[in-house]
Amino acid sequence: MPLAELTEALRRFRDERNWAQFHTLRNLIVSLNLEASEMLELTQWKNDAEMLALLDEPARREALADECADVLLYLLLIADTAGIDLATAAREKLGKNAEKYPVDKAWGSSRKYTELSDPDTPNRA
């Protein structure tokens, strides 16, 4: 199901419930943050190995899939409300990131682009 179809299904879902009145840009962005936070809660007190083990437990794996879905659904509502084409925005942002993080400087480094040429902090790689 492509993004346009999902957006169309979301609009129907919203309008059948008369919820457009609550879907201001600000409210939708708060809700996306709440869903992102519920995803973060799945990581609470867990180290990397425990996170991987979580993927083998069907109930927790489904919980992660549900949180991913919730974030996507609010993201589609935000983009639709703001008149933003999400796929285009993502492709363009990936292009900007490629400029901010040129391969030769960013290779094997987790540093922010603003710190990539800082001479005092050697890359980890």
Place this chain on the structure above:
Amino acid sequence: MPLAELTEALRRFRDERNWAQFHTLRNLIVSLNLEASEMLELTQWKNDAEMLALLDEPARREALADECADVLLYLLLIADTAGIDLATAAREKLGKNAEKYPVDKAWGSSRKYTELSDPDTPNRA
């Protein structure tokens, strides 16, 4: 560009920079939360009218599109790392939401599904 192509482009971007070592599920989920928060920052101190006006300023509108893109990019990396099909998860979650929020009970109400039949709090509609 469908989600599968974007995911493929993201993998290339990550692997050209030798970044898979940093992309644990936990780190990716933290990063998605940080991007969601940058989107929230665009709403700081603004009321609903000011948020709509923001869409008419090209620089701020592009900032919102960029934050939407950043959230989507991390979401795709999380889904890819966890082996989750994002479009399927979203369609299924929308089905669950339809059950949690039946039209006759949820119409015009912003209450959480756990409070939908609370007799003491009349729906706002």
Place this chain on the structure above:
Amino acid sequence: MPLAELTEALRRFRDERNWAQFHTLRNLIVSLNLEASEMLELTQWKNDAEMLALLDEPARREALADECADVLLYLLLIADTAGIDLATAAREKLGKNAEKYPVDKAWGSSRKYTELSDPDTPNRA
């Protein structure tokens, strides 16, 4: 109860449960974010008038007090773990903010300090 006493009570609470092993700086910061997000959830779908009305409902008022408390408790654990004196840090930060937001430039404006002298965007006041 001053902050030092609260910190002492928190240490006892943690050590009686053998929880220090989980209280890495990173885990504590994630937990503080989750508590902040639970506070944000109390604002979901609500406008300013509805937020004020919430203060008159004892159950929701207590929920807000509890979330405030949870944020403070994690903040004290973070400061204690990092060896930061919270009250001193707050007093010093207030001093920095006073420099970043001089009264004559910031009066009646909600703009970020980086945009305070932007000639194209008149202050709202």
Place this chain on the structure above:
Amino acid sequence: MPLAELTEALRRFRDERNWAQFHTLRNLIVSLNLEASEMLELTQWKNDAEMLALLDEPARREALADECADVLLYLLLIADTAGIDLATAAREKLGKNAEKYPVDKAWGSSRKYTELSDPDTPNRA
């Protein structure tokens, strides 16, 4: 400097700048979340050892102290606006937590109180 004095200093800071108009409960809670998120950003891509090393770098240590301070300052504004006594709320919440996490059940376990007696998931300790 006790919390009451800090709150008094914050009120003066706010009123000298005519900022009370922006300090709705909702706006303050959003701002607290943004500050919590800036603290989270200090952990991005870092493991526990790297977080400890951060405490030995004066600039990053000060950044952490500043973020802790920002969270406390917004927390004090929220409590002041809502008429909540923060120290009392924290002491009472610690009491509730002690009931939710009895020592004999919670010892050495990072599980949520709702899962403490789940027979299928043995405590880690």
